[in-house]
Structures are given as C-alpha cells and as structure tokens.
Amino acid sequence: MTGPQPVVLGELPSLSKLYVNAATTAARRRVLGTSAGRKLPAVSHEVRNVRADVGNLTAYQHLVGETASDILPAGYVHALAFPVSMSIMNRDDFPLPLLGMIHLKNHVEQRVPIQFTEALDIRSWSANLAGHRAGTQLDVVAEVRSASSGDLLWRGISTYLAKGVFLPGIDKPGNPNGATGAGDFSPPDPTALWQLGLDTGRNYATVSGDFNPIHLSVLSAKALGLRGSIAHGMYLASRALADVGAVKAESFTWDVAFEAPVFLPARVALDIATVHSGAGSWERSDYVAWNPRSGRRHFTGRVSAVI
C-alpha cells in the first residue's frame, strides 16, 4: 500500500505555520458554522530528498536517551515525517479539527536501519475514519523511502481521536473496543523511574518541531481545555524505545498505546520485560508506564523482532 495519489510539496512544511493555520481554521469554522465534510482527503502529501540535520539529530538522541549514533532512531523518523502528516490534517478538506486531537496509539515498522546521511522521500495520508466512544478516530500513515533506491525503510501509523466530534453517518462502536479499564491494572515492580520537569514538553518541541500548545506551558494547555501541559506521547514512547536499548534487532516493529496523559512535572514508573526465544535470540521487549502515586497507566507498548 502506498496511499492515494500524491501531491508533491516543495519542502517540509513549517509546523509552527501549520499550528497557526489550524487555529485560524478552527476559529473560522466556529464562527461560520461550516465543516469540511465527512470524508478524508483522497490525496497523499509527499516531500522528496529530505535529509536529517545532524545537529538536530544529536540533540534529539541526547534528549530521549539514545547514544548519538549515525542511525536514525525510529522516533526521530516519526518526527521527521510529522510535518508531512500534519499538512494532511491541516488541509481545508480534512473533516476533523487538528487542534486538541488526541494521540491514541502508534505502530512503526523499522524495516531497515537508516543512516543519517541518506536522502529520504516521505509520503503521508489519512485513512480509516471510524467512530470511537468518545468521538471520531482516524489513522495517519507515513512512509519513508530511500530517495535513491525507492525501498521502503520505515512505515508508521498514528491513530488520533477528535474528542467530542461525531460526524454524521459514522457510528460509534457499541462497546469500548476491548480496552482494559485502568482499574484492572496492578503495577509491577518498576525497572526505571523517570523524573520529568515542567520543561519536558518545551524541550521535546525544540528537537521535534512539534510546538503543539498543549505541551508547551500550563497557560497554553489551559487555553485548549487541559488542566496543565502534558508530555508528548512520542517523547515518552521514544524514551521507552531508547531504554529497550541495543538488544533489539536492526529491523523491528514498535507499538505504543497511550492511556492517561502525563501532566508535567511528573514522575513516571516504567517496566521493561525482555523476552528471548528458546535459541536465546531477542524476540521482543514489552513495556508499561504508570503514575507511581496513583497507579494510573500512562502507556503500554512493545518492540518486536521482525520474523
């Protein structure tokens, strides 16, 4: 699958401009009472020959606890592709409001290690508009290919929820789809404890370019209806991926499902369980993170060898 017909953008869109545009679109729709419709845009956006900036890469690696190697961390590739995905959600014909969207889960296939010098073609589109008990959800797919060979190197599917938005003609599911309630969770002994300062969101925004106001400050988060600023989901997942460490294979899949948001500042307890095959080779690492005081689960996930 390579998505619908691509529109090639000249360069990576500026995330800050996209957020400003999203805010004005939201205001316009509210004033005029217009909506963009109920269908996802039938196009994909593509940016060609993207290269990582080495200074930015090193800052990202240090922030999430990776060693500054020449291989792009899977979470960095997500950050690199994010402006292209955002530009899809920022289109006038995109049916859901971009601001206030909640990141539910993420699935990444890191097929081949990517050297930081490699030129990359990044394509993104949206799919699978569906009802959710709390609103409407959709997938944003991103594919990263080698610009020289065209080989697929990395693929990510981000699932977002527009809370409280119900589009006509899209039914919400009868049951919360099998998710275990937070009450069922009894925390294991942690293998790590993270201390996240108030500046966690701003620091990740600086390296990832994701200046979503809900992550930047208490005030900007309150403006969007939250009681305080929250950590970026991809920051948390990327730190967990870094914690999994060098045990993982060169090719792997990486999953994360987000539950209770991490309000900053925070202490986050983490447990990583490594599973080896009978032959002793690494099979997967499962992780779960929770609030050590309340026991509420923040996210769960898994890094698995590609079989």
Add this chain to the structure above:
Amino acid sequence: MAAADVSTGATREPTPSPLRSAVIVGGNRIPFARTGGAYVKSSNQDMLTAALDGLIARFGLQDERIGEVAAGAVLKHSRDFNLTREAVLGSALSPETPAYDLQQACATGLETVIGLSNKIKLGQIDSAIAGGVDSASDAPIAVSEGLREILLDLNRAKTAVQKLKIIGRIRPKDLAPDAPNTGEPRTGLSMGEHQALTTAQWKIAREAQDELAYNSHRNLAAAYERGFFDDLITPYRGLSRDSNLRADTTLEKLASLKPVFGKSLGSEATMTAGNSTPLTDGASTVLLATEEWADAHGLPKLATVLDGEAAAVDFVHGKDGLLMAPVFAVPRMLARHGLTFEDIDFFEIHEAFAGTVLSTLAAWEDEEFGRTRLGLDGALGKVDRAKLNVNGSSLAAGHPFAATGGRIVASLAKMLHEKGAVDGRPARGLISVCAAGGQGVVALLEAA
C-alpha cells in the same frame, strides 16, 4: 588439617598458571575530528560507543560477554564516572560485560592495553577491549571554586534565612566558569611552553620539526590512499578520514607559520601550529584475547603484547623536560628483553609535538646523556628514520588524548602482521607515548 593435606600430596594447593600470550585481534576507531568540527555535539560516551560498535560489527561480537573492557578519557565530566561501562551498556556487547575507567593523561589508551594484556597473560580473562576517547569540543566546564563552595554550603543550609545569607555571598567574579586547560598545575606552564623549553634545550631546529610534521601528513595520506585504514576505521558523523590531515601540505607552507609556543624564551621560537598537534575529538578501541579465544572465534591474531613500562621524570624544577619520561622507560624495557634498536622494525613515537619526538631521539643519541642519565656505556642508539611513524602519527591524525594509544596499537599490530618475520624472527614494534605530569608509557609488540 594442613599437615594431612601435605602428607596426602597437597591436592588443595592452587595450580600455578603459566603466563599466556595476549594477542591483538584488531582495532577500530572513528576518524579524528578537529575540535569544533564534525563531532562538536557528540559526547565522550557517544564516540566511545561508536568506536565500540564498529569493533563489534567488524569481529562479530554481538551479545558476546567480553572478559573486561577498559577505557578512559582525559577531559571527563564528573557525571561520566562510569563512562566505559555506560558505553558497553549502550553497545551491542552482552550487558554482562564488566568495564572500568582508567585515567593516565595521554597515556590512558596505551595503559588500558597493557593492563588488560596483563590480565589475559595471568589467566584472569580470555578476552578484553581496550580503548580511549576524548572530546575537546564537549569539554567539562566547572563553576568557579568560590561558587562551588557557596553551592555546597547552600545545599547544607536548613533554614530560608541561612540560605539567603549564603546566596548573598555570591560575587560577580564567582560566576566566571572554570574551563579545563593543558597547563601543568605545579608550574603554570602549558604543555606547549614546557615542550618549548625542552626543544630549546636539545637545540631542535625549526626545519627539522617542520620536516617531521610534513612526513606525518605525507605518510598518513599515503596510508589512506593504499587502504591501510579500511579495516581500522568506521566512519562517524559523515567523516571517513581524520579531518586534520592535510595531504597537500608542503614544507614551504609549514615554514610560513608563525611560532605559537616559546616566544618568551631567549632563543628563537620554533614551535608552530603546524608542528604541534591540534585539539581533537575521537575514540579508539582494540580487541585483545588469548590465542585460544581468537582461534575459537575464528578471528585473526595480528600481534602479541610483549611488554610495557611506565616512567616519570622530575620536570617541576626542570631536571628533565615534561614530556621526556619515555626516554627513560624504553631502555629499561629493552634491557629486560636483551634488545637494542637494531632489533626493532617499527618505532611509533607519539607526536605530541614534533619537538617531543626529536628531543627524544636526540637524548637517545647523546653519549653523555646515555652514560650519566640512562646508566649505559654510551648513547642508547639511533632510530632509523625509515622505521619511524611510517603511517603517520598525531601531527597529521590529531590527538584526542586518551584515544591515541588505541590508534597506535591497532595500526602497529596490523603493520607487524603485514611484515611478518624479519631475519627469521617475528617483526617487532616499539610504542612510546608521553603524558602530562611528566609521565610516559611505552610498550613492545611482536608479530603473532
């Protein structure tokens, strides 16, 4: 009980283990970068891990539990107290590989090779990785001594009033940071100034220094051209060659540079940026093992680590030059093996400054110095220049302090392996590394 043991043949006596050989399997380093260049944001841990991961990939050491890893850095953040262990944990080695840090100024890298070789020879471990790393770009900066004391007092204060009083002690001068430098604590002279004194003492001419620097660049460039470093280096951060290398430099260009050290001496200043090593960032690693371990893993045996020797000089009041300790270590080590310079096929004398190498050679050639200071019948001997730093050294490659030992050991081991036998005996190589504090470490390798 003891008497019974003796009478029954002392079966509880530990079996003495005969000394084994420690072989050099190979090495890996990242290219050395001039400070503020390609590795400007990379930490010591990043670079050491990069060098380590290249070594692991080259020799198939993924998930391998190595006997022990030792490395170090000269410019080291206090948070990096477990630098080597952290690099191991970030690498593809088994996390059950132990590691320790070592620090002996510029001799750090060579000393890790000697110490780990000794453990292998003694039968304590079967495999080891030695290494070193340094970043002059990402150097630690400390707060001033005044501010440090105030902050520690503040940490101990109990009440808000106490804390306010302590904060009130801060003066603007306390806010000036304390950056590391290459000055000797006891003399206040920089390493370059110290060497300038030695260079003048041994009457080393400017032209001779420039020629040594020129040869270093020419030899290193030629080694790259014929692919000598293909299995000794892995690229990092876009660099695949040492960024200090000037393949096109000329004696005229070197002669045009203005002196930077020794300008306040009575005699003519001769040391320039061209014949002194620049500040550099980089890391190196060397894989050591017993012969059995190398064979069992199907890995090459390039050379054996025969011996090592450390020396120190009384430089503080000028009895000897700061960087002259190897002058004393080499004759002691050679005597132990009954060897002379005639028995050595490669001389690797670390080029801290061209003046250091030339002063060292001059001292060894001096009859009186040999008699009065080295306790010999005359001069120790003359080093055949055709055997000296034949693939370039620190003047061209750069000198990330603790990484230099690993660079030299891996390159020399490969050279000895290529040379094989000389007159029916294994090829031999001598390494000499000078270090701050008036110290020096030397080592003797032999083709395996």
